[in-house]
Amino acid sequence: MGVLLFPGDDDTGSPAVSWSYTGFGGFRRWPAQAEGFTLDEMHGFGGQRPWSDVSTRLAPLLDHPDDAGPDLTPTHCAAMLPRLREIGGRRYEASAGPLLQRHLDDVRQLVVVLQRCVEKDVDLLFS
Secondary structure, three states: OOEEEEEOOOOOOOOOEEEOHHHHHHHHHHHHHHOOOOHHHEOOOOOOEOHHHOOOOOHHHHOOOOOOOOOEOHHHHHHHHHHHHHHHHOOOOOOOOHHHHHHHHHHHHHHHHHHHHHHHOOOEEEO
16 A cells, blocks of 8 residues: 555556655655755644745645545646756766655656646546
8 A cells, every 4th residue: 555646637547656655755755855844843744833834835745645635736736846847857966875866756757747637637636
């Protein structure tokens, strides 16, 4: 079992990205750090800091239940795409470890999924 994000276009050939629950948690910590905060300090992740205290276009993804909750609209997807592309496109040391490489691969896959949602004007589904 794990987390699967995919376009709600009823096309079994559409791109998707998946993680174990632990992997999804680890993945979300990475863009949160890039945005200047840690998930552990946030409400819903063991901390007390409200989401209204942070300004990030990635909040719909970062503050989303693992596999439940509302779908993300094409508008949400479009708003997150530029920042995720920027995070995934940064230059990192050639000696970047396997965890960073995994995060880079995941963010690039997620960008493809979000782009499909925008192009087809469909929600991003969590399963």
